[in-house]
Amino acid sequence: MSLVQTLPRSIFIIDANNFYVSAQRVFDPKLWGIPVVVVSNNDGCAIARSQEAKDLGIKMGEPLFKMRDLIKQHGIVVLSSNYPLYADMSNRLMAILSEYGPIQEVYSIDECFLDMTGVSGDHTQIAREIKARVWKDIRLPVCVGIGTSKTLAKLANHVAKKNPEMNGVYNFNDYETNIVNERLAALPTGEIWGVGRRLEPKLSRLKINSALDLKNANPEKLLKLFSVVMKKTIHELNGEMCIDMEEIPPPKKEIISSRSFGYKVKDYQSLVEAVSMYMSRAAEKLRLQNGFANSVKCFIQTSPFGDGPKYFESKMIGLKAPSNDTRLLVSVALKILENIYIEGFEYIKCGVGLTDIVNLEDIVNDKQPDLFGNKQVVDKSVELMEVMDCINTKMGKNTVRVGTMGYKAPWTMKQEHLSPNYTTKWEDVLVVGD
Ligand SMILES: [Mg+2]
Incomplete structure (x- = not known):
């Protein structure tokens, strides 16, 4: 043995x-x-x-x-x-939770994983104790989900949240496979960690509509159509833990995209192109995390050094409804730019930000056709962005772009003396011999 x-x-x-x-x-x-x-x-x-x-x-x-x-x-x-206040309450929450498990991974401001493997005792009971302790000490209500993988734990948490009769705790490990499968059959793929609403339509076209369908799917076949995360997700749904924390980074509440120019920029048109490009990048990141932004920020600045006149201005505009459509976000950022640009300065840097980010899951869970005024328009926009991201991933960055981005980008960083990226770019890996 x-x-x-x-x-x-x-x-x-x-x-x-x-x-x-x-x-x-x-x-x-x-x-x-x-x-x-x-x-x-x-x-x-x-x-x-x-x-x-x-x-x-x-x-x-x-x-x-x-x-x-x-x-x-x-x-x-x-x-x-x-x-x-939220940051401080988060610290207190995490401090309490760290007492319970040998391995703690803080995932976001209000959630963390604990690896309790090998910890003796009834884990469902321990989960109830954790819930009661957090309530007693800092008066925060929490839900606890338990499974043999992070993906299953996340789904268990979702089940606990949606079913008040469970009193905030659900442990997949307490149930036989057929009961677990019944639960999974009732969960749409969009609820699965790392899948999300964005991939739901594509999975649906393959007749994969529930977490159970995905559990039973062929991981190698899906690897060809999606990323390696999808393959791992299938293993995770089958109870095999294989997703590390870094692989699905926690969603950010704010996305900033900015860079210094290689030259001092005076003309408005160059700033328009730079802002368009940075916002396109930021919007891509936003969609990757299934996010929708509520406000858009834009700033420009001159060099803080030297004797020349100095100027820094930043403004934020709240959107009528949350969006992740590059076209809208770029147009709002450009509106701000128009507002803050003053002729005559030599600009050295500009940037954009997306803030007050909400999750697509949150919005869709509410099943509200009227949030965006017209749901069909949103579906079209979401689809269009999906196609655009897909083309740009396959054919190269900026293959499809907003027109204001321009093509030459003479203002980009000076990199004439840049050494090759020996370790991070295939083209730059050292070749020995011939
Ligand atoms: Mg929460």
Whole structure:
């Protein structure tokens, strides 16, 4: 008999419920039991909602002005986002959770994985204790999902959140395969970690509609059509842990894209091209994380050094509805540029930012055809962006681009003395001999 015994993995994910709202409630108990909405920077759109607010039909990403009537009618409390508070509550939460597992991986501001493999005791019971302890110590409600892989743990957490009768804890390892499969059959592929709503249509065309369908899919076949993450996801759904943390980076709340120019830039047209290019990059990143931005930022600056006149200006515009459409985001950034550009300065840097990012999952879960005014237009835009990303991945960066990006980019970084990227670019790998 082998001395090495492979224990089945037991991965926990602990995730706070409506985190921003819950963090606010810790210090203002009057907010319990009533509808509360936290809104984005500049008080633009809803970025977190209490269950009561969700039940009243407040949508994720809904602009404040559209909620006015509901707010009045139901006495909804609206709070500006308080990021320092959320960061501090997050630290306290993570400190408590770190006491429970030998390996902790903080995944985002309000969720972390614990690898509890080999920890003695009834893990479902431990999960209940964790939930009770977090509530007792810092008054945050959390849900705990458990599975033999991170992907299954994430799905278990989703099940716990959506089924109040589970009291916030669900452990796939407590059930026989047929029961697990029943659960998986009821979960759309868009709910799966690392798959998301973006790949859902493509999977659907292959008749893969549920987590169970994906579990039973051929990993090698899907590797050819998707990325290696998809192949690993299939293994993970089958209970085999193979996704490391870095492989699916946590979604960012803000995406910044900026760079210094190689030359001092005076003309407006060059800035238009640079802003268009940076925003195109940022929008690609946004779509990669299934995100939609609520506000757009743009800045320009002269060199802070030397004797020349100095200028720095940055502005942010809130969008009417969250978007990840390159065309719209570029046009908004250019509007800001037009507003902040002053002729005569020598600009050395410009940049753009996408902030108040919400998840496509959050928006779609609300099943709201009217969020964007016209759902069909959005579907078309999402499809178009998908096609554009697909072409650019296959045929090379910027094959399909917005017209304002231009072609020559004379303002790009001076790299005449750049050494080859020996270790990171295939073209630059050293060749020995011939
Ligand atoms: Mg959460």
